[in-house]
Amino acid sequence: MSISKNVKLPHMFYGGDYNPEQWPEEVWLEDMRLMKKAGVNIVSIGIFSWAVLQPGPDTYDFAWMDRLMDLMAENGIMADLATATASPPAWLARLHPESLPVDENGARYSQGSRQHYCPNSKAFRLYGQRLVRKLAERYKDHPALAMWHINNEYACHISECYCDVCASEFRLWLQRRYSTLDELNARWGTNFWSQKYYDWEEIVLPRKTPTYPNPGQQLDYKRFMSDSLLDAYLGEQRILKEITPHLPIMTNLMGAHKPLDQFEWAKHMDVITWDSYPEPTAGIPVFAAMQHDLMRSLKGGEPFILMEQVTSQVNWRQQNPLKRPGVMRLWSYQTVAHGGDGVMFFQWRQSWAGAEKYHGAMVNQTGDENTRVYREVVQLGNELKQLDGIVDARVEAPVAIVFDWPTWWALELDSKPSRDVLYLDQIKQYYSVLFERNIGVDFVQPDADLGKYKLVLAPTMYMVAPGVADNLESYVQGGGTLLTTFFSGIVDENDRIHTGGYPAPLRKVLGLCVEEFDPMLPGQTNAIQVEGLGAGTDGEYSCSLWSDIIRLEGAQPLARFTQDFFAGSPAVTVHAFGSGKAYYVGTQGEAAFTSKLVGGILDELNLAAPLAAPAGVEMTVRVGNDGQRYIFVLNHLAVPADVQLPQGAYSDLLSGGSFTGALQLAPNGVAILHAN
Structure with missing residues (x-):
């Protein structure tokens, strides 16, 4: 169900979290006026x-919500109505203290902030679902209701619970698996x-242990908690x-948020929404x-909604x-x-009390225009x-990056x-090169259909599950170009080593074997000598973090280490495989090397930015x-930027202007161009 199919609001969504219960009702009318403006x-x-x-437990008060919903309908403002289960009331914690989550040391959290619930708590689910049913039955036909918002930022504060209920549910989850x-x-x-284990009851959660817990158990526990929150x-x-x-x-997700396997969650969401809060002085928001x-x-490329950002400053x-x-x-x-x-x-109106009263909003506490x-x-x-006209338009993306939550979990376990x-x-450093060159990117799961990507x-790609290789x-x-890097193809879906020599499931396509790997200490570096990679790329580059000791099995070296006992051995390789190529990077090169390596591959594949512009100008x-193709041009520079246009006239949706030859964007300027 795409956003454009929501017939109540076939436009760009624009608004914010609205918490009128924090204000006297005489403020609500002024809110409506300011919202419409x-x-x-x-x-x-x-x-x-x-x-x-x-x-x-047995009393409800919907009168204020009735008045609010009616007021919104009268003013042509739609409701993304939440189920309100993101922060249980104090009476639930008092009557059912077992509904509060438990940390890995066995200590129970207290009520008094938000998200203080165990996702497997029967009391939390019972009372929460009763409230949801009453909300749905009461407002199902209300003209203001456009969308449902379940809970809020799952796993933001409590991503893991170690209570006895979770332990019992974990054992049942394992039996099903x-x-x-x-x-x-x-x-x-x-x-x-x-x-x-000789009895299911012997299995406990990976609580605090004397040393490293079993990694297979840890990995399954992360799967279980993501599934518990999803359930x-x-x-x-x-x-x-x-x-x-x-x-x-x-529900509103939190971007690249580790606790939740969001590809799995997306199957159960009609539209993806998420919350974004880049640090405002950190430069261009590449992340x-x-x-x-x-x-x-x-x-699969369907448009999303940015559900939360801040107008001015956060508070946390x-x-x-x-x-x-x-x-x-x-x-x-x-x-x-x-x-x-x-x-x-x-949010819409800045709070006057509570923990987020210094968090920016669309209007301040006084509603000053x-x-x-x-x-x-x-x-x-x-x-x-x-x-x-842009609603439901799709982003052009000729490049894909493999992203996998279980791999993320497994890679960063102990030991x-x-x-x-x-x-x-590791993902960011390669994405950054594509961002800088204004090449569109999709993220895909390892078993996705990759045929449309160059x-x-x-x-x-530490974990390689069955079928991925x-x-x-x-x-x-079939003619595709693949690039993977060190510590890939090491384990299966249970964090067990793939036998057959690193990276066993990928040896054939990469044409190499990794005999040993040598992680580097903080501050330690090596160097790689590049030869034959392409014009302007030859020379020596620094590398750090990791060194693979590679034995070639058909691949050709593109760079070799220059130091240590493995000096002269391959560091970066390419393997012709069928009609395509597979690149392997056995170290972390400095940014200049990564940029030249990926840039050279993009040039070979004839992948280029839609328009010519200086660095610091973003395009999609x-x-x-x-x-109809819409070219977005965003100037992140503190100075004007000149953008070269192809032959023909282009119109800007925002300014209404028409341009030929070139366009100058002011600092922080934006244009949305289409050919006339």
């Missing part, structure tokens, strides 16, 4: 309202350290599907762009600087450029009204050759259902 067309309501909606103890023992390798979501989703099958249902692309990829970092003038607008258009069909904020922030909010909201090898860091990058071989055999392409 700003172009707001939808707000999220009820996210943290459980205690207000349900004062006690493995059927027999013999199979479980084999998968976990329990003959090591006398960990073999809590599904308990509410099923009720909403039953009562309002025509309405979209979602935010990467996460936009990841979120868009969760449902060590220091919380402001976004400078124009940055909120620029970063909002980055969202749209990467496939967003909605730009929303936390004469602030810089509100003026920017009004400008953006009214500009977005011009972009109906690894190097704790400095971090999954996101280049597939799989950095540190065959999928990669088929892709390269979205293609509408009618075939």
Whole structure:
């Protein structure tokens, strides 16, 4: 169910979290006026309202919500209505203390902030689902209701629970997964350290142990917790599907958020939404762009909604600087450029009390219209009204990056050759090259159909599950280009070593064997000598973090180490396989090398930016259902930037201007171009 199919709101979503229960009702009318002035067309309501909606186990108060929903309908503002289960009321913790989560040391968390629930708590699910049913039955036909918002930011604070209920549920989950103890023992390798199990009741959660727990158990526990949180979501989703099958249902994700296997979650969300909070003084938000692309990829390229960002400053970092003038607008258009069909904020009106009272909002506590922030909010909201033609347009992405949550979990478990090898860091360094060259990127699972991509990058693909190697071989055999890196192809889906020599399942397609690997200490470096990679790339580059000692089995060396006992041995290779090529990078080269390596591959594949522009100008392409191509151009520089246009005239959706030959963008400037 794409956003555009929501007939109540076939436009760019614009609004934010709205918490009117924190304010006297006379403020609500003023909120409506200010929202309409700003172009707001939808707000999220009820996210943290459980205690207000349900004062006690058997009492409910919907009168204020009735008045709010009616007021919104009268003013043409739609409701993204939350199920309110993100923060259980105090009475639930008092009556059912077992509903509170437990940490790995066995200590129970206290009520008093938010997200204080065990996802497997029967009391939490019972009372939460009762509330959801009452909300759905009461508002199912309300003209303001456009979308359902389940809970909020699952696993933001409590991603793991170690209570006795979770232990029992974990054993049941394992029985469904493995059927027999013999199979479980084999998968976990329990003959090591006398960990073999003879009764399901002997299995506990990987709580605090004297030293490293069993990695197979740890990995399955992470799967179990992601599934437990998903099952809590599904308990509410099923009720909403039953009562309002025509309405979209979602929860707001948190980007590249480790605890949840979001490809699995996406199967149960009608639209992907997520929350983005880049540090505003850290420069161009490359990681935010990467996460936009990841979120868009969760449902095969379908547009997403940015459910939360901040207009000005957050409240939860060590220091919380402001976004400078124009940055909120620029970063909002980055969202749209990467496939967003909605730009929303936390929150509408800044709170006057509570832990987030210093978190920025669309209007301040007084509702002052004469602030810089509100003026920017009004400008953006009214500009977005011009972009109906872009709704549901898809991003052009000729390159894919393999992203896999179980690989992330397994790679960063205890007892690894190097704790400095971090999954996101490895993904980011390759994504950054593509971002800098303005090449569109999708993220894919390892077993995805790769046929439409000219280049597939799989950095540190530590885990190779059954079928993945065959999928990669088929892709390269058919003419694709694959690049993977050190510490790939090492273990199976249970974190057991693939026998047959590293990287056993990938040896054939890569044409090599890794005899040993040598993780480097902090500050330690080696160097690689590059020869024959391409014009302008030859020479010596620094490398760090890791060195593979490679034996060639058909691959050709592109770079060799220059130091240590393995000096002269291959560091980077390429293997002609079928009609395609497979590259292997056996170290972490300095940024200049990675840029030249990936850039050379892109040049060979004739993959280039849509327009010529200086570094610091970001570009993407979205293609509408009618075939119209929209080129987004965003100037992240503090100076004007000149962009060269191909032959012909181009119009800018935002300014309405027409351009030939070239376009100059102001600092923080944005253009959305299409050919006339």
